[in-house]
Amino acid sequence: MKILINGIQSNLRFSSAHIIPGHSSCGFIHGHSYFVDVEIEGERAGEFEFVVDFKDVKGYTKELCNTLDHRLLIPIFNDLIEFKEFNPSEDSIDELVNSKVARFKIAGKGYSVPSEDCVFLELPYTSAEELSKYFAEKLASKLAEKYDNLTSVSVCVNEGIGQGAVYTKSLVE
Numbered sequence: 001m002k003i004l005i006n007g008i009q010s011n012l013r014f015s016s017a018h019i020i021p022g023h024s025s026c027g028f029i030h031g032h033s034y035f036v037d038v039e040i041e042g043e044r045a046g047e048f049e050f051v052v053d054f055k056d057v058k059g060y061t062k063e064l065c066n067t068l069d070h071r072l073l074i075p076i077f078n079d080l081i082e083f084k085e086f087n088p089s090e091d092s093i094d095e096l097v098n099s100k101v102a103r104f105k106i107a108g109k110g111y112s113v114p115s116e117d118c119v120f121l122e123l124p125y126t127s128a129e130e131l132s133k134y135f136a137e138k139l140a141s142k143l144a145e146k147y148d149n150l151t152s153v154s155v156c157v158n159e160g161i162g163q164g165a166v167y168t169k170s171l172v173e
């Protein structure tokens with residue numbers, strides 16, 4: 001059986017800025033009001049014969065939304081982002097998180113942003129595609145701590161109304 005949670009109606013939203021380096025229109029800093037739909041498939045189980053408790057799914061998803069809300073999202077594994085004092089293939093991400101300022105260049109343009117205004121993500125892009133994968137994997141591992149009856153977790157990250165990307169994380173071997 002499958003359960004569905006609608007991000008707009010359940011307030012699973014966040015508003016963030018990002019850049020898609022190298023893209024002709026999305027290569028500039030801009031923002032989206034994102035919302036996150038969740039679909040979970042599994043056997044009904046436990047005292048109440050739930051697939052999963054809605055409260056858990058909404059709670060975990062909201063926590064993830066809150067970590068990204070009102071920040072500039074920076075994909076540290078993007079090939080076009082050159083950090084001044086940080087090397088993503090050698091240094092710990094904590095160095096960036098704990099630094100005062102993140103200094104980087106994209107195609108010759110220089111950026112200097114307070115680190116506390118940013119969320120550094122171990123991703124190549126902060127596209128809807130990558131963010132849906134990020135959410136699905138985080139949510140699946142969190143749910144797997146409590147549930148053993150689930151077969152998949154799908155997340156649709158929507159960049160506003162009318163466009164989103166879905167990623168399905170399987171929980172079966």
Ligand SMILES: [Zn+2]
Binds near residue numbers: 032159
């Ligand atoms: Zn965008």
